[in-house]
Amino acid sequence: MDQPYESTAHADHEHKPHGWRRWVFATNHKDIGTMYLIFAGVMFFLGGAAAMAIRAQLFKSGMELFDPGVYNSLVTMHALLMIFGAVMPAWVGLANWMIPMQIGAPDMALPRLNNLSFWILPFAGTLLVSSFFVPGGAPAGGWTMYPPLMEQFGASFPMVVFAIHLLGISSILGAINIVVTIMNLRAPGMSLLRMPLFVWAWLITAYLLIAVMPVLAGAVTMLLTDHFFGTSFFNAAGGGSPVMFMHIFWFFGHPEVYILILPAFGVISEIIPTFSRKPLFGYEAMVYATASIAFLSFIVWGHHMFTVGMPVAAQLFFMLSTMLIAVPTGVKVFNWTATMWRGSLSFEPPMLFAVAFLFLFTIGGFSGLMLALVPADYQYHGTYFVVAHFHYVLVPGAVFAIIGAIYYWLPKWSGRMYDMRLAKWHFWLSVISVNVLFFPQHFLGLAGMPRRIADYAPQFTDWNMVSSIGGFVFGASQLLFPYIIWRCVRAGKPAEARPWDGARGLEWELPSPAPYHSWQTPPSEAMLAHGAEH
Amino acid sequence: MNKFPGESHDARRRGPRDRGDEAREDSEARLCDCAAQGLGKRPGNRAGLGKLAGIASIGAAAAGALPAAASDWGRINLPRGVTNVSTRIYALHMMAFWVCVCIGVVVFGVMIWSLIFHRKSRGAVPDVTLLHNTKVEVVWTAIPVLILVGMAIPAARLLVRINNDTNSRLSIRVNGFQWGWQYKYVGTNVSVISKLSMSSDAARMLDSGIDVDRVPDYLLNVDHQLVVPVGEKIRLLITSVDVVHSWWVPDLGVKKDAIPGFINQASFIINPSKTGVYRGQCTELCGRDHAFMPIVVRAVTPAAFRAWLKRKEAAEKEASARAPASTSAAVST
Ligand SMILES: [Cu+2]
Numbered sequence: 054m055d056q057p058y059e060s061t062a063h064a065d066h067e068h069k070p071h072g073w074r075r076w077v078f079a080t081n082h083k084d085i086g087t088m089y090l091i092f093a094g095v096m097f098f099l100g101g102a103a104a105m106a107i108r109a110q111l112f113k114s115g116m117e118l119f120d121p122g123v124y125n126s127l128v129t130m131h132a133l134l135m136i137f138g139a140v141m142p143a144w145v146g147l148a149n150w151m152i153p154m155q156i157g158a159p160d161m162a163l164p165r166l167n168n169l170s171f172w173i174l175p176f177a178g179t180l181l182v183s184s185f186f187v188p189g190g191a192p193a194g195g196w197t198m199y200p201p202l203m204e205q206f207g208a209s210f211p212m213v214v215f216a217i218h219l220l221g222i223s224s225i226l227g228a229i230n231i232v233v234t235i236m237n238l239r240a241p242g243m244s245l246l247r248m249p250l251f252v253w254a255w256l257i258t259a260y261l262l263i264a265v266m267p268v269l270a271g272a273v274t275m276l277l278t279d280h281f282f283g284t285s286f287f288n289a290a291g292g293g294s295p296v297m298f299m300h301i302f303w304f305f306g307h308p309e310v311y312i313l314i315l316p317a318f319g320v321i322s323e324i325i326p327t328f329s330r331k332p333l334f335g336y337e338a339m340v341y342a343t344a345s346i347a348f349l350s351f352i353v354w355g356h357h358m359f360t361v362g363m364p365v366a367a368q369l370f371f372m373l374s375t376m377l378i379a380v381p382t383g384v385k386v387f388n389w390t391a392t393m394w395r396g397s398l399s400f401e402p403p404m405l406f407a408v409a410f411l412f413l414f415t416i417g418g419f420s421g422l423m424l425a426l427v428p429a430d431y432q433y434h435g436t437y438f439v440v441a442h443f444h445y446v447l448v449p450g451a452v453f454a455i456i457g458a459i460y461y462w463l464p465k466w467s468g469r470m471y472d473m474r475l476a477k478w479h480f481w482l483s484v485i486s487v488n489v490l491f492f493p494q495h496f497l498g499l500a501g502m503p504r505r506i507a508d509y510a511p512q513f514t515d516w517n518m519v520s521s522i523g524g525f526v527f528g529a530s531q532l533l534f535p536y537i538i539w540r541c542v543r544a545g546k547p548a549e550a551r552p553w554d555g556a557r558g559l560e561w562e563l564p565s566p567a568p569y570h571s572w573q574t575p576p577s578e579a580m581l582a583h584g585a586e587h
Numbered sequence: 588m589n590k591f592p593g594e595s596h597d598a599r600r601r602g603p604r605d606r607g608d609e610a611r612e613d614s615e616a617r618l619c620d621c622a623a624q625g626l627g628k629r630p631g632n633r634a635g636l637g638k639l640a641g642i643a644s645i646g647a648a649a650a651g652a653l654p655a656a657a658s659d660w661g662r663i664n665l666p667r668g669v670t671n672v673s674t675r676i677y678a679l680h681m682m683a684f685w686v687c688v689c690i691g692v693v694v695f696g697v698m699i700w701s702l703i704f705h706r707k708s709r710g711a712v713p714d715v716t717l718l719h720n721t722k723v724e725v726v727w728t729a730i731p732v733l734i735l736v737g738m739a740i741p742a743a744r745l746l747v748r749i750n751n752d753t754n755s756r757l758s759i760r761v762n763g764f765q766w767g768w769q770y771k772y773v774g775t776n777v778s779v780i781s782k783l784s785m786s787s788d789a790a791r792m793l794d795s796g797i798d799v800d801r802v803p804d805y806l807l808n809v810d811h812q813l814v815v816p817v818g819e820k821i822r823l824l825i826t827s828v829d830v831v832h833s834w835w836v837p838d839l840g841v842k843k844d845a846i847p848g849f850i851n852q853a854s855f856i857i858n859p860s861k862t863g864v865y866r867g868q869c870t871e872l873c874g875r876d877h878a879f880m881p882i883v884v885r886a887v888t889p890a891a892f893r894a895w896l897k898r899k900e901a902a903e904k905e906a907s908a909r910a911p912a913s914t915s916a917a918v919s920t
Contacts, residue, residue, distance in 0.1 A: 114806075115799040116791050122875040195872045201847060202830040202874055289848020295831055296846060329705075331713040338724055360833060360870075361844045362851035365750045369743055376735045380728060386694065387727045393701040395714040411698060419687035426742040428672075428749055429680045431842045432665055435833055435870030496663035501837045503870040506878035508791055510806045511799055515660050 069569055077172075080164035081569060082149045083466070085171050089146025090459070092174050094535060096138030097452075099182065101528055103131035108490075108524035114511040124507035125193030126185065132196035133213070136313065137220045138178055140447070143455045144316040145170075145227045148255045150466060152231060154560040154567055155249045157240025157576040162233040170226035177219035184209035184216075195505060197306070198273065200287040200298050204280045211281070214273045221266040228262035231255055240559070240575040246337065247581070249558050253340050254319025257347045261308045261315070264351075269305040272298060296361055303354035311350040313447060317414075317454030318343060318385060321407050323558065324461050325389050328404035329396030330555035335388040342381035342388075349378045359430045368427050375425040379418065386415055401553065402476035406457030409449055409484045417445030420495065438498025444491045449484070456483075456534065463538065464552040468566030469545030471537050479537060482530035489523025557583065666837050669861035669886070673840030675745050683738060690734070749840075752852040755822035759813070763825070763832030763845035763869065766876035770813045773824070776907070777899045783879045784808035791879060807866040812883040816892035818859035825851040830874060836867035836884055844871055857886045 069075060079085050106127050110118045119127065149167065153160055161167050185191045189207030192198070203210065235256050239248070248256075275286040276298070285291025287298045318339075326333045333339065355363060355371030363371075389411055400408070420442040424430050433439060456479075464470050493516035498504075502513045509517065548565045562580045563571060667677045705711045758773035767782035783791075787806050790797035799805040815821050825834055827845035834853070835842040843853040867882040887895065 115797075116793050116795070120793060120875075121878060125872065125875065125877070128872075193875070197872075199831055199872075202872065205830070205874060289846075294848060296849065329713065330707070331715055332718055334717060335719040335724060338719065360842050361846065362849065365747060368746060368750075372742065372746070373739060376739055379735060380731050383731045384724070384728060390694065390698050390701070391717070391723075393698065393705060395711070395717055396701070396705050397707040397711045397713040398702065398705050399707040408698075408702065412695065415691070415694065419691060422687060422738075423680065423683045426679060426683055426738065428676045428742055428745040429683060431749070432676055432680065432837060432840065434842060435835070499665045500662040501666070501867070503835070503868050503878075505872040506868070508806060508878050510804070512662060516663075 079168055079171070080160075082153050082161045082164070082167065082571070083567070083569065085161075085164075085167050086146045086149030086151075087466075088171055089142050089149060089174075092171075092178065093139050093143035093146060093455075096134050096142070096178060098531075100131050100134030100139055101531060103127045103134065104524065105528045107131060108521040108528075110507065111509070111517050112521045113518060114509055114514045116508050119507070121507035122193055123190065125195075125505070126191035128505050129193055129195050130181070130185070130191050133181060133216075135447075136196065136309070137217070138181070140313050140451050140455070141220075141224060142174060144255075144258070144313075145224070145231075147251075147316065147320075147455070147458055147462075148227075148231050151462060151560060152234055152252055152255060153238070154465075154563060154571045155252050155558055156235065156238060156243055157559050157572045157581070158234060158238035159570045159573050161230050162238050163230045166226050166230050170223045170230065173219050173223040173226075177216045177223065180212050180219065181216040184212040187212065197299075197302060198276065199302075200276055200279065200295050203276060211277060214277050217273050218270055221270045224262050225266050228259035228266075231259040232263070235259075240572065240581060242578050242581050246340065249319075250322035250333065250336070250339055250343075251316070251319035254315045254317075254322075254343055257343050258312050258315045261312050261347055261350065265305040265308045265312075268301060269309075272301040272305065275301075296358075299358050299361060300354070303357045304351070306357065307354045308347075308350045310443070310446075311347060313451045315343060315347065317410070317451045320454045320458040320461070321389060321410055324403045324407040324457055325392050325411075326557070327461070327553050327555045328401060328407070329393045329398050331392060331396040332557070333388070334391035334394075335384075338384055339388055342384045345381040346378060349374060349381070353378065356425060356430070359427050360434050372425055372427045376422065379422050379425075382418055386411065386418070397555075401460075402473060402480055403457045403461035403553075405477065405480040405484075406453045406460065409480070410453045410457065413445055413449030413453070413484075413487070417442055417450055420445065433498060435503055436498035437494045437502045437504055440504045441491050441494035441498060444494070448491065449487050453483070459538070461553075462560070463541060464545075464548035465560055465563070465565050465567055467542045467545065468548055468564075469541050470548045470552065471541035471545055475533060475537050475540075479530060479533040482533070483527060486523045486526035486530060490520055490527050491523070493517075493520045493523075668838040668840050669857050669863070669865065670839050670855045671858070672745075672749050672855065673838060675748075676840045679742060679745055682741070686734060686738060752822050752854045754820060755854055756819040757816070758822045758824060759815070761823050761825040761834055761845065763827040763829075763834065763873070763880075765829050765874050766869075766880040767809075768813075768832075768834070768880065768882060772896065775896060775900050776903045777896060778903070779811045779813065781809045781811045781813060781883070783876075783881060784810050787881075788879070804866065806879065807868070807881045807883070809881055809883045812864070812885040814885050814887060814892060814895055815857065816889040817857040817862055817886045819889060820854055820856045822852060822854040825853060831871050832869045832873045832880070833871035834867070834882060835870045836865050836882055838865040838867075839884065842870060862886050862888060 069081065070078060075084060076088060079088065106119070107124070110124055110127075149161065152158075187208040189209060192203065192206045192209045192213045194203040194206065198213075235248070235252060275284070278284040279286050279288055279293070285293040287293045287295050289295060322333055322339055353371060353375045355367060356375045359368055359371070398404070420438065424433055424439065424442060460471070460476055497513055497516050497520070500513065502509055550564050551561045552565065559572075559576050559580060560567070562576060562583070665677050665680050667674050760771040760773060762769040762771070767780060770779045770781060771777070783806070784804075786802050787804070787808055789795060790799050790802045790805060823834070823841070823843070825843050825845045826849060827847045829847065831847070832845040833842060834845055839855045839857070841853045841855050843851045845851070863886055865884045865886065867884075869877060869880040869882070873880070
């Protein structure tokens with residue numbers, strides 16, 4: 054990051070604190086973005102370790118490794134770590150890095166808030182992970198935390214509730230910062246409908262976060278007061294209702310899954326045009342589709358609860374609203390396909406991950422459509438079919454998009470190229486193993502294997518073994534990723550300002566590595582026009 | 588104890604560990620399932636099941652050689668099941684699957700075409716004028732809507748049909764508890780507590796040293812089954828005494844949550860020709876032993892069912908006469 058700043062004459066503004074102060078007192082969007090990504094990486098590997106333990110336990114029928122209570126803790130922590138520790142912070146880290154660069158701003162609008170929202174995370178993460186070591190062990194009620202089960206866990210229960218409060222505060226602050234930045238710091242001439250789609254996706258995601266994180270906080274707070282202060286929100290014996298918790302949780306929970314996936318839509322909409330050497334097809338339709346998906350995400354939560362005994366009319370409503378989501382999602386998939394159509398495609402690592410996303414996310418969409426049909430859902434609900442479905446949208450969906458995004462922008466961040474050959478190895482190992490890992494889980498669910506079970510009947514052994522082998526290979530191949538990044542940052546070949554010849558967008562008008570304060574003078578209209586070729 | 592004709596008398600023994608209740612294993616389950624499937628227990632094991640060895644060793648040597656897993660690669664789809672509803676659900680599922688396959692063939696086909704023929708390395712030149720096309724965009728919004736409507740109509744019809752719980756001949760209260768199920772036949776004094784079978788329970792312990800392939804219906808077997816008649820509409824009234832559970836038997840096409848403070852309904856009619864044993868599991872995470880609360884439904888002819896119920900009623904009466912604080916009271920754990 055010591056190269057002279059070429060595009061403007063403000064090199065004297067390159068002052069930055071050194072040593073630990075640079076990080077603890079960080080207000081720079083790139084430093085904070087880096088810390089977010091490192092935090093997400095650490096959590097990804099911790100959550101991954103839990104996943105490996107789960108797959109080891111399920112390798113064959115018969116209790117093998119863990120007590121069922123410990124197994125349930127692993128399942129719970131795997132989900133919490135991956136959702137709140139890995140994927141969400143990774144997206145915020147990418148937003149921090151890319152939004153100012155993509156909209157022509159010097160930094161985020163609220164840098165000190167930015168510092169706070171990051172530094173809450175390590176404490177929340179520590180609280181979450183350390184719940185493993187208190188008497189009674191980590192909470193084992195699943196990430197859904199349904200009462201009354203959730204209240205059966207000892208000291209770890211309030212720890213997890215507080216960790217979720219902290220994570221929620223961090224997310225809300227981060228989201229406010231993103232909204233304020235996008236609304237106020239866009240370069241002159243960058244109207245909303247000239248923004249890159251990653252920025253659009255994040256603007257919408259940020260509103261989702263602000264809307265639903267308080268709902269989750271409220272739900273877990275009510276759990277807490279039920280348990281410690283004698284309230285009866287969810288306690289049937291006191292006139293409360295466990296079903297109400299489910300409604301509140303999934304009112305948060307469904308937008309939450311779009312919080313995990315909408316930024317991925319944004320990233321894919323950046324990568325595919327670059328490596329197709331062709332502008333995105335249907336830019337405006339993409340924006341409206343993203344907004345419609347976000348709106349619909351608020352009225353479909355009941356599809357997580359088709360077996361709780363809702364009235365038929367409610368089940369019908371949630372079935373139809375859920376099926377409706379397939380329309381804007383389909384529009385996105387068709388637009389990406391049309392972007393590749395008659396393009397000039399090349400398959401560098403970011404594009405490989407984006408293409409895999411396109412195929413595998415669509416498979417997750419298909420199983421999602423099947424799950425929306427209530428009568429069929431009666432059979433699928435709570436089985437490995439559901440596990441397969443949401444892992445298809447979250448692993449080759451959200452996680453592949455994050456990996457693709459990092460491979461896409463890493464040369465811009467570090468000023469160096471990474472080892473393409475090794476990155477392709479990373480891709481092929483990942484894409485093959487992720488299917489070996491998750492595809493058989495469709496079979497297991499249909500054949501009758503419930504999810505979240507510590508042991509299963511012998512007839513499920515064959516496909517579980519396949520799945521576990523896929524899991525181990527997938528887990529091991531992810532170790533390549535930090536190694537590739539490390540090698541790139543330490544000793545990669547210098548990268549050009551526009552390492553991908555098809556790349557368009559303001560970030561590519563900056564030198565590589567990008568200057569510490571991204572845009573100190575706003576980009577010219579020419580740069581804007583070059584960048585936003587919609 | 589009351590058994591079906593031809594079944595052996597009460598085989599009552601202590602469980603491998605004291606669970607605070609009388610852990611029993613009806614020989615009815617063993618006779619039927621183990622013999623029918625040619626599976627046996629491995630004689631003797633570390634968990635103190637030695638006493639079982641005598642019964643279990645009948646045919647165990649031969650049975651052990653049968654590869655239980657040989658055909659399990661083929662278990663990749665929903666069962667058609669034994670009720671009208673489960674068969675219809677299967678049809679809906681297959682319809683949705685083939686619709687997805689067809690869409691997939693088209694969409695993936697176009698993608699793959701691009702990936703092959705529009706490569707830079709083949710000298711493809713990007714057509715940068717292809718920015719949007721209103722006509723195409725309207726078409727690919729409208730066609731999915733039509734497909735969705737086509738899927739939603741049969742699904743909605745079936746949904747309404749499934750949720751019709753009227754005109755049942757028999758009501759059974761299903762109470763989930765940590766970890767098992769209690770079944771009460773409404774209008775009678777008959778109550779059955781159904782827990783993981785003793786042989787599975789022993790084998791599932793960490794380091795039990797028991798080869799689970801040799802345990803009959805490992806994890807899918809209970810001590811006392813739910814006995815129901817075929818051909819009659821049966822209504823389940825499902826609730827829970829502690830945490831949320833979910834009662835699922837795939838072959839019946841029934842899955843309903845058991846929620847404390849709520850009574851959920853579900854009903855099914857087993858096709859008259861389909862007497863037999865149908866297995867399922869709890870499908871809502873309910874704590875430590877969530878994996879170990881299976882459901883076993885035995886469907887018998889109406890006549891056999893009435894006879895069984897009568898004997899069961901008489902036995903209950905006799906038992907409560909002997910011990911006024913009857914065991915048929917609500918479950919306590
Ligand atoms: Cu249960």
